[in-house]
Amino acid sequence: MGFVVLVCLGFIGTAIWSNWKAHDIQLREATTVTRNMTGFLAQHADDTFRAADTVLLGLVERVERDGMAPAALPRLHHWLQQSVAQLKMLNGIFAYDQDGTWIVTSQDSIPNNVNNADREYFQYHKTHSDRGSHIGAPVKSRSTQQWIIPVSRRINHDDGSFAGVVLTTIEVDYFLKFYDSFDIGEAGAIFLASKEGAILARRPFESRMLNQDISKGTVFTQLRTQGPGTTMLTSKVDGVERLYSYRRVTDYPLVVATALSRIDILQDWRQDAYRSVLETAFLIVILASIGWRLTSQIGLRERTEDALRVAKLELENLNRSLEILSLQDSLTGLGNRRHFDQELARAYRRGLRNQTSLALIMIDVDYFKRYNDVYGHPVGDECLRKLAHALDEALCRPNDVAARYGGEELAVLLSETDAAGARVVAERIRSSIQALSIPHTGNPAGHVTVSLGVAMCLPEQPEGGASRLVDAADRALYAAKNGGRNRVCFDEVL
Numbered sequence: 001m002g003f004v005v006l007v008c009l010g011f012i013g014t015a016i017w018s019n020w021k022a023h024d025i026q027l028r029e030a031t032t033v034t035r036n037m038t039g040f041l042a043q044h045a046d047d048t049f050r051a052a053d054t055v056l057l058g059l060v061e062r063v064e065r066d067g068m069a070p071a072a073l074p075r076l077h078h079w080l081q082q083s084v085a086q087l088k089m090l091n092g093i094f095a096y097d098q099d100g101t102w103i104v105t106s107q108d109s110i111p112n113n114v115n116n117a118d119r120e121y122f123q124y125h126k127t128h129s130d131r132g133s134h135i136g137a138p139v140k141s142r143s144t145q146q147w148i149i150p151v152s153r154r155i156n157h158d159d160g161s162f163a164g165v166v167l168t169t170i171e172v173d174y175f176l177k178f179y180d181s182f183d184i185g186e187a188g189a190i191f192l193a194s195k196e197g198a199i200l201a202r203r204p205f206e207s208r209m210l211n212q213d214i215s216k217g218t219v220f221t222q223l224r225t226q227g228p229g230t231t232m233l234t235s236k237v238d239g240v241e242r243l244y245s246y247r248r249v250t251d252y253p254l255v256v257a258t259a260l261s262r263i264d265i266l267q268d269w270r271q272d273a274y275r276s277v278l279e280t281a282f283l284i285v286i287l288a289s290i291g292w293r294l295t296s297q298i299g300l301r302e303r304t305e306d307a308l309r310v311a312k313l314e315l316e317n318l319n320r321s322l323e324i325l326s327l328q329d330s331l332t333g334l335g336n337r338r339h340f341d342q343e344l345a346r347a348y349r350r351g352l353r354n355q356t357s358l359a360l361i362m363i364d365v366d367y368f369k370r371y372n373d374v375y376g377h378p379v380g381d382e383c384l385r386k387l388a389h390a391l392d393e394a395l396c397r398p399n400d401v402a403a404r405y406g407g408e409e410l411a412v413l414l415s416e417t418d419a420a421g422a423r424v425v426a427e428r429i430r431s432s433i434q435a436l437s438i439p440h441t442g443n444p445a446g447h448v449t450v451s452l453g454v455a456m457c458l459p460e461q462p463e464g465g466a467s468r469l470v471d472a473a474d475r476a477l478y479a480a481k482n483g484g485r486n487r488v489c490f491d492e493v494l
């Protein structure tokens with residue numbers, strides 16, 4: 001189960017990691033795209049304003065050289081019309097005298113009673129003696145009602161005093177059309193702003209945004225402190241989160257920025273991520289169900305194996321018990337005749353192998369028939385139990401085997417025991433039974449006694465040696481009975 005959980009976690013981890021990586025790649029690609037576009041748009045703005053400025057430079061040179069006398073104006077008018085026709089971005093070209101009166105224009109005629117002395121660019125040049133171009137805030141053209149960006153230069157008298165202003169205007173629409181030609185998504189944005197932070201053109205366009213001051217915004221703040229860059233921010237203008245790339249235009253006091261909305265940038269990634277989440281979830285469900293089945297089957301197998309193990313143990317125990325029972329005498333708890341026969345054969349083989357002596361003691365209860373007759377069979381059984389216990393107690397070595405040979409006859413096998421040792425054990429058995437002092441009125445001794453026949457051999461022949469030992473012990477027992485009972489007799493097998 002742990003393994004399955006680990007694999008599932010691995011899948012989830014891999015999915016998170018790969019989605020995060022894809023997210024990162026998507027943002028990096030968008031950064032590259034917006035940076036490249038911004039560079040391109042900055043170049044476009046630079047080229048546009050340079051073209052306008054070049055015309056103005058020529059106009060200033062001509063006006064200052066040829067003067068503003070009526071004779072010079074038709075040629076100038078023709079030249080201005082040609083320039084506007086050549087340069088599509090230019091809306092119109094104008095020259096005003098020091099009072100703001102129209103002197104010449106690229107338009108077909110000069111409207112009556114118009115004066116531009118109130119315009120910002122006119123006031124700027126009137127009060128500033130520098131000869132550079134001046135890009136003004138967008139205004140609505142008095143002649144075409146279009147939003148235009150004024151670009152102007154100062155005309156000087158020979159003595160350097162203010163002689164008027166030359167002006168060309170670029171339609172905001174020119175930039176908007178150009179910006180619209182790029183696929184930056186519904187929520188993408190491009191803006192052109194003055195270096196002071198006033199918007200000159202913006203896609204998507206809304207006239208209320210023109211001249212809006214964004215100098216306190218993140219783009220201008222970062223541009224001032226860190227130079228050109230890329231940053232993700234929420235627009236103050238429309239509240240959309242976008243990735244902005246921004247930079248200054250090289251030769252003019254302008255700033256260009258391109259922005260792709262975060263939603264658009266991550267649209268493909270989001271779809272891929274949803275798919276990957278579904279795939280991972282599907283995999284995990286499959287894996288978890290396989291894992292579940294597998295673990296429950298393993299559990300089942302383990303439980304079955306445990307049950308089998310327990311059953312096997314119980315069977316083994318049962319077999320052992322059965323074996324023990326099959327070799328045990330149920331009355332006395334000693335080994336039975338079958339056990340005795342097996343042990344005798346085994347002890348004889350061992351003696352033959354090791355060339356060690358083997359002794360056998362046959363024990364028979366004296367006058368036991370009378371005992372049963374006097375005290376009854378159940379008491380006789382109890383008496384046999386006591387004798388068996390006493391016999392067991394009298395044996396010291398672990399290899400000594402006591403068994404019920406049959407009826408009231410008991411037997412003891414003593415391995416690696418010589419005649420003297422066997423005699424000592426037999427005598428110990430006899431005296432310990434006598435010491436029990438079990439009353440027996442049928443026995444002249446007054447209590448239960450036993451007769452013991454002892455035989456000993458040094459096993460030499462594999463066949464028949466054991467039964468000869470039993471015969472010899474029987475003979476010795478017979479001798480003990482005939483000799484008066486309650487005694488030990490010895491018979492050796494050669």
Ligand SMILES: Nc1nc2c(ncn2[C@@H]2O[C@H](COP(=O)(O)OP(=O)(O)OP(=O)(O)O)[C@@H](O)[C@H]2O)c(=O)[nH]1
Pocket residue numbers: 331364365366367368369370372376377378379380381384406407408481485
């Ligand atoms: N209570 C009881 N008696 C048994 C059992 N096995 C054998 N006997 C009795 O033991 C008696 C053996 O008698 P006998 O073989 O004639 O010999 P005895 O009376 O002991 O006389 P001697 O052996 O000559 O001293 C029989 O009466 C058997 O019934 C037993 O398991 N329980």
